[in-house]
Amino acid sequence: MSVREPVLSVRDLVVEFSTRYGPVRAVDGVSFDVYPNETLGIVGESGCGKTVTGLSILGLIPSPPGRIVSGEIRLGGRDLARMPEEQLRDLRGHEISMIFQEPMTALNPVLTVGSQMVDVLRRHKQYTRRQARAVAVEMLARVGIPVPDKRIDEYPHEMSGGMRQRVMIAMALSCDPKVLIADEPTTALDVTTQAQVLEQIVKLQDEFHMAVVLITHDLGVVAETCDRALVMYCGEVIERADIDRLFEAPRHPYSRGLLDSIPRLRDDKLAELPVIPGMVPDLAHLPSGCRFAERCPRAAADCRRERPVLDGGPGSPAAVSCFHPLA
Amino acid sequence: MSTPLLKVVDLKKHFPVRGGLFRRVQARVRAVDGVSFELERQRTLGLVGESGCGKSTLGRAVLRLTEPTAGAVHLNGEDVLALSPEAMKAKRREMQIIYQDPYASLSPRRLIGQTIQEPLDVHGIGTSAERRRRVEDLLDIVGLRKQVLSRYPHEFSGGQRQRIGIARALALNPSFIVADEPVSALDVSVQSQVLNVIARLQREHGVSFLFISHDLAVIQHVSDDVGVMYLGALVEFAASEDLYREPKHPYTRALMSAIPVPDVKRKSKRIVLGGDVPSPMHPPSGCPFHPRCPEAMPQCREVVPPRVNAGTAAKPHYVRCHLYSDAGTAPA
Numbered sequence: 035m036s037v038r039e040p041v042l043s044v045r046d047l048v049v050e051f052s053t054r055y056g057p058v059r060a061v062d063g064v065s066f067d068v069y070p071n072e073t074l075g076i077v078g079e080s081g082c083g084k085t086v087t088g089l090s091i092l093g094l095i096p097s098p099p100g101r102i103v104s105g106e107i108r109l110g111g112r113d114l115a116r117m118p119e120e121q122l123r124d125l126r127g128h129e130i131s132m133i134f135q136e137p138m139t140a141l142n143p144v145l146t147v148g149s150q151m152v153d154v155l156r157r158h159k160q161y162t163r164r165q166a167r168a169v170a171v172e173m174l175a176r177v178g179i180p181v182p183d184k185r186i187d188e189y190p191h192e193m194s195g196g197m198r199q200r201v202m203i204a205m206a207l208s209c210d211p212k213v214l215i216a217d218e219p220t221t222a223l224d225v226t227t228q229a230q231v232l233e234q235i236v237k238l239q240d241e242f243h244m245a246v247v248l249i250t251h252d253l254g255v256v257a258e259t260c261d262r263a264l265v266m267y268c269g270e271v272i273e274r275a276d277i278d279r280l281f282e283a284p285r286h287p288y289s290r291g292l293l294d295s296i297p298r299l300r301d302d303k304l305a306e307l308p309v310i311p312g313m314v315p316d317l318a319h320l321p322s323g324c325r326f327a328e329r330c331p332r333a334a335a336d337c338r339r340e341r342p343v344l345d346g347g348p349g350s351p352a353a354v355s356c357f358h359p360l361a
Numbered sequence: 362m363s364t365p366l367l368k369v370v371d372l373k374k375h376f377p378v379r380g381g382l383f384r385r386v387q388a389r390v391r392a393v394d395g396v397s398f399e400l401e402r403q404r405t406l407g408l409v410g411e412s413g414c415g416k417s418t419l420g421r422a423v424l425r426l427t428e429p430t431a432g433a434v435h436l437n438g439e440d441v442l443a444l445s446p447e448a449m450k451a452k453r454r455e456m457q458i459i460y461q462d463p464y465a466s467l468s469p470r471r472l473i474g475q476t477i478q479e480p481l482d483v484h485g486i487g488t489s490a491e492r493r494r495r496v497e498d499l500l501d502i503v504g505l506r507k508q509v510l511s512r513y514p515h516e517f518s519g520g521q522r523q524r525i526g527i528a529r530a531l532a533l534n535p536s537f538i539v540a541d542e543p544v545s546a547l548d549v550s551v552q553s554q555v556l557n558v559i560a561r562l563q564r565e566h567g568v569s570f571l572f573i574s575h576d577l578a579v580i581q582h583v584s585d586d587v588g589v590m591y592l593g594a595l596v597e598f599a600a601s602e603d604l605y606r607e608p609k610h611p612y613t614r615a616l617m618s619a620i621p622v623p624d625v626k627r628k629s630k631r632i633v634l635g636g637d638v639p640s641p642m643h644p645p646s647g648c649p650f651h652p653r654c655p656e657a658m659p660q661c662r663e664v665v666p667p668r669v670n671a672g673t674a675a676k677p678h679y680v681r682c683h684l685y686s687d688a689g690t691a692p693a
Binding site: 079080194196197225226227228229230251252253254255256258277278282291292293295296297299300305306307308309310311313314 | 619
């Protein structure tokens with residue numbers, strides 16, 4: 035084991051939303067570390083809590099109805115979970131940045147790309163307007179936008195989806211953050227554009243030595259870009275492993291089921307795709323035992339009675355939360 | 362040879378773009394620009410392409426949900442575009458559609474039972490007891506329990522809603538269904554359940570599908586034949602196994618290599634295309650793919666590549682690309 039220090043540590047994070055049916059735990063005891071220069075994937079299906087985890091790190095949970103109930107989010111010796119909003123604002127876009135699925139809603143439609151980028155730079159760095167603009171142009175060039183000194187004066191609607199996502203990335207990286215949280219950054223894009231944007235993120239990570247937390251539902255994207263990954267289900271991390279291990283020998287039956295049910299290009303056509311039977315349980319009515327038991331081919335009596343926990347802490351190389359894991 | 366179930370000939374759908382002081386037509390978006398294909402009974406044609414390539418418009422034009430600008434559509438030997446409104450309504454019993462968004466395509470204020478039964482009511486089929494029995498059979502086919510009939514759409518997950526949409530489309534026993542991105546809004550674990558339902562309908566109920574998707578892996582799973590669309594044109598068309606074994610058009614190859622593979626061992630060599638899909642309002646000259654094509658030649662900039670058969674007469678493999686132009690021009 036190396037002695038490198040994590041740049042970001044999340045411990046026992048619990049996030050609740052109040053709903054008509056009472057409080058619902060979208061994130062229920064999530065812990066993980068992110069190291070400099072690594073890409074950590076958080077993967078899972080809709081409602082598993084992956085996006086809420088990402089938003090909590092930046093203090094972006096809409097409150098009310100949401101709130102961080104307990105847990106720590108440590109970045110450089112500070113606990114972001116307890117930090118007042120003004121201090122968080124200094125951090126966001128500076129030490130820690132986030133990019134979202136839909137760049138059109140994340141960019142301001144009535145301001146040019148340039149003025150938005152200049153605002154971010156001047157908020158965090160002591161730049162003059164001219165200096166900030168020069169940095170912005172350079173950033174646009176680095177994310178692969180052709181003729182950046184022209185396109186900087188365009189409005190978001192004048193750009194294609196792929197371009198807008200590049201602008202978002204340029205803006206997110208302009209203050210040289212330590213951590214980039216990317217929430218489904220390529221989900222709204224076509225596959226050929228997705229390939230361009232993912233390639234760009236990997237390349238920039240090497241240049242900026244930042245840590246990336248990549249939140250996605252797409253295991254293909256995880257396999258191609260991440261070093262390690264967390265698999266989430268119903269607000270919990272159910273497996274954590276490095277990518278080789280997760281894809282070669284997943285230990286949680288849910289991870290296995292997810293991998294098997296992805297339609298993928300294959301040489302022989304299958305009559306039926308493998309499926310995970312049933313559906314994700316309602317967060318407001320969770321079973322008391324393992325949350326996956328109802329859909330699990332390996333479930334036994336103990337799974338319905340007790341709730342399994344991860345068998346290793348955040349520092350361990352791999353962990354699974356299952357009474358009957360796969361070998 | 363028997364007549365195919367569906368025959369589409371040189372189908373075009375152009376949308377006018379109006380502007381200026383008198384709202385004159387200033388340009389035309391050639392969303393579908395001369396598409397021809399045939400679909401045999403009990404087969405599924407997969408139509409793949411990126412957003413804006415015209416695949417959804419093609420699906421809607423075939424069903425006459427949007428009036429085509431030119432071309433012909435024959436379903437069961439009858440010219441769909443020539444039908445009177447009266448005859449068209451009757452014809453619609455043979456052709457149905459399943460939409461992408463299971464949240465938007467079900468009326469939120471109708472019970473599921475009413476929604477599924479509506480087509481039977483509209484076409485006045487059977488007695489009310491027969492209709493009710495038919496609805497229960499339909500639920501069985503798509504794998505839902507009877508209890509759902511007296512519930513509302515908001516009580517269901519995306520996967521269940523999509524099953525309801527499929528049951529509704531099946532109500533009139535159509536021979537042909539357009540499925541427009543039916544699983545794109547669903548999570549993977551549910552997506553495969555719905556894909557299996559669709560595959561079973563084709564196998565056991567003899568329904569033919571035009572299955573539209575941006576996902577080549579999904580298309581491969583359900584399709585017998587595959588067409589690849591780019592800027593309103595079919596750039597490649599072949600039997601599924603031939604197309605996946607040996608994709609010929611550089612665009613198809615790029616599309617295939619761009620899919621992220623959930624496999625850490627098979628790090629595929631990726632062809633990353635430059636640029637974006639051009640606007641169909643101002644398509645490039647010559648081959649519409651040439652500005653992004655890694656294999657573009659001088660002639661690609663000037664000459665629109667004709668459709669050629671790069672396969673055999675028995676197993677045609679149509680492609681629109683100058684790399685194969687000397688294979689001999691096939692009748693369009």
